[in-house]
Amino acid sequence: MTKSARTLYEKIWDAHIVDQRDDGTCLIYIDRHLVHEVTSPQAFEALRLSGRTVRRPDLTLAVPDHNLPTTARTDANGAELPIADKQSAQQLAALRTNAPSFGIRYIDATDREQGIVHVVGPEQGFSLPGATIVCGDSHTACHGGIGALAFGIGTTELEHVLATQTLLLKQSKTMEVRVDGELAPGVTPKDLILHIIGVIGTAGGTGHVIEYRGKVFEDMSIEGRLTVCNMSIEGGARAGLVAPDEKTFAYLKGRPYAPRGADWDKAVAWWKSLATDPGATFDKSVVIDAADVQPTVTWGTSPEDVAPIGSAIPAPESYADPSKQQAVKVSLDYMGLEPGTRLKDIAVEHIFIGSCTNSRIEDIRAAAAVLKGRKKADSVKWAIVVPGSGLVKEQAEAEGLDKIITEAGLEWREPGCSACLAMNPDKVPAGERCASTSNRNFTGRQGPGSRTHLVSPAMAAAAAVTGKLTDVRELTG
Amino acid sequence: MEPISEVSGRAIPFGRKNVDTDVIIPAHWLKTISREGLGEGAFETVKKEQDSVFTDPEFAGAPILIAGDNFGCGSSREHAAWALLDMGITCVIAPSFSDIFASNAFKNGILTVALPQDAVDRLMEVAQTDPIDIDLQSQCVTTRFQDRFEFDIDPFRKHCLLNGLDEVGLTLEQGDTIKAHERRMETDLPFLAKAVGTAG
Structure with missing residues (x-):
């Protein structure tokens, strides 16, 4: 039985119940399945061994991203260059074979549409509001930015979706994160989500699906909403969403997989009906004042x-919880930092602008706006800008952003996950520090011994110019 | 998935507490495209210890592993269950298991048997020299010395393990229900029921 006043999440959930068991477990239909090379090989192998097929290859889209080097993929004659790491090459080759052999649409490493799976989905109009979307990757929460219920799954679940287009799930609790007011100039969606994680903690959303509500999200661009929802998992929530609105519809209209004609009109009418009803209640509610949000950076090894x-x-002693005190000590030791050090005095040797969190056109524009007419500090050894997809790359180049970036002394790369997770050649050396627009500052995340400071694209660009963590507002006035 | 009704044979008397998934299968083994072959990496660091039960020829090919409290804690990697299966282990006996490991083990047809510490201690002793028998139907562990320990198991999981049913197989049996949902979607939400647009 459905409640009379429902939240956005509850409406999407109800529309996808295939069957309900006595213990409350539901068989939920999955509308869109995105596949990449790392978590899928064993699922395809299992299907093959059991003689099973993919139920809806037409609702599945595969694209390689994690292992791909971000250097040139073809030589001067257009011939594909080999991948040096044998295991990476093997995982990539497996996807290239598996997807077509199960009838799944596959975007190749050398196609112009290739990119990070969470950039490609919305960009292609494959991800839609009100859809259930899964991928073998915890940052699938990202697609909530267009109003989809999207979450990461494990390998056996991945096989379950391939074979049945469904998942056995228990309904999550609902959580509202409301931010009213306006973000100050120089404060971006990345700063906001880092601030939110700082407030709720990395387990704040555990067992919940977050709905981001309030004027700040209504005013925010689709790219910004994707950035916010992307990091829901860092706040412990498997999924996070923003209600679809006119901005969402304008963003999706005309994209390759988006509905057209009568289907489009029907879709928009349904999407409009999904907004949380007046009077609907949330199991948990967090209210944040936009005026409290500053350009934000991480200093430790947890996103909180x-x-x-x-x-x-x-200082570790500033925390009440003894286990957190201990965690902070360990974390500062790993990061090579002392309590009391001003964040603006921390020098960085590496800059990474990219990842499924911050590699869309708006992110590249924000970085370029800071870099324009400026130069990378000599002390910065390595600074790369990695567009989230081939289409983002084309758009940025059409706007001349690549020129601004390279003239400032930063490298302009090919699309992929890059230095977010050390599965490809883009890594941060042990003991060295990186201002990074990615989503995780875990120990060793960007390479063994690497030290990560999570920041927005504008802040990363500012750090590239000064060689230190910097308040971008002081640089750009 | 292979049905499991009885597991009989030698048991590896490991006994260690809080064995995390990094111990079961270290992270550098995750860059693989197969569930198979992970047995080689299983307990890689433990195998390097002196007199490890994992390198003792006495226990080579044993189908049972005996461990301490909180077995399988840590990450959610299914590679831990795959590594055990690849070693030939189809049953793990311990006082308790991490939820995620227990679920992954079940999804891969590995029986996890939780018994009180004193029962586990007794089985550790027997395992040094003799085989152990686990009967899933009657939910008991026995030895040739007349030991008999009963264990609990979720009825749904028991049914699945006895019949070799995995969740995928079970859901596939609901094909008609899924089809009915798809038909409803085609009428009510046609734009979600297909992903074509101009790209198809």
Whole structure:
């Protein structure tokens, strides 16, 4: 039985119930399945061994991203260059064979549409509002930015979706993160989500699906909403969403897989009906004032270790919880930082602008706006800008952003996951520090011994110019 | 998935507590495209210890593993279950298991038997020299010394394991229900029921 006043999440959930068991477990239909090379090989192998097929290859889209080097993929004659790492090459080759052999649409490493799976889905109009979307990757939450119920799954679940187009799930609790007011100039959606994670903690959303509500999200671009929802998992929530609105419809209209004609009109009418009803209640509610959000950076090895750029590294003793005190000590030791050090005094040797969190056109524009007419500091050894897809790359080049970036002394790369997770050649050396627009600052995430500071694209660009963590507002006035 | 009704044979008397998934299969083994072959990496660091039960020829090919409290804690990697299966292990006996490991083990047809610590201690002793028998139907573990320990198991999981049913297989039996949902979607939400647009 459905409730009379329902949240956005509850409406999408109800529309996808195939069957319900006595213990409350539901068989949920999956509308869109995105596949990449890392978590899929064993699922395809299992299907093959059991003689099973993919139920809806037409609702499935495969694209390689994690292992791909971001250097040139073809030589001067257009011939594909080999991948040096044998295991990476093998995972990539497996997807290239598996997808077509099961009838799944496959975007190849050398296709212009290739990109990070969470950039490609919305960009192609494959991800739609109100859809259930899964992928063998925890940052699938990203697609909630267009109003989809999207979450990451494990390998056996992946096989379950391939074979049945469904998943056995228990309904999550609902959580509202409301931010009213307006973000100050120089404060971006990335700063906001880092701030939110700092407030709720990395387990704040556990067992919940977050709906981001309030004027700030209504005013936010689709790219910004994708950035916010992307990091829902860092706040413990398997999924996060923003209600679809006119901006969402305008973003999707005309994209390759988006509905057209009568289907489009029907879709928009349904999408409009999905917004949380007046009077609907959430199991948990967090209210944040937009005026409290500053350009934000992480200083530790957990995404909740955040602070405004104008502040200093906290002392472990400033935390009430003894286990957190211990975790902070370990984390500062790993990061090579002392309590009391001003964040603006921390020098960085590496800059990474990219990842499924921040590699869309708006992110590249924000970085270029800071870099225009400026130069990378000599102390910065390595600074790369990695567009999220071939189409983002084309758009940026059409706007001349690549020129601004390379003239500033940064490298302009090919699309992929890059330095977010050390599965490809883009890594940060042990003991060295990176201002990174990615989503995880875990120990060793960007390479063994690497030290990560999560920041927005504008803040990463500012750090590239000064060689230190920097308040971008002081640089650009 | 292979049906399981009885597991009989030697048991590896490991006994260690809080064995995490990094111990079961270290991270550098994850860059693989197969579920198979992970047995080689299983307990890689433990195998390097002196007098490890995992390198003792006495226990080579044993189908049972005996461990301590909280077995399989840590990451959600299914590679841990795959590594055990590849070693030939189809049953793990311990005082308790991490939820995620227990679920992954079940999804891969591995029986996890939780018994009180004193029962586990007794089985550790027997395992040194003799085989152990586990009967899933009657939910009991026995030895040739007349030991008999009963264990609990979720009825749904028991049914699946006895019949070799995996969740995928079970859901496939609901093909008609899924088809009915797809038909409804084609009428009510046609734009979700297909992903064509101009790209198809």
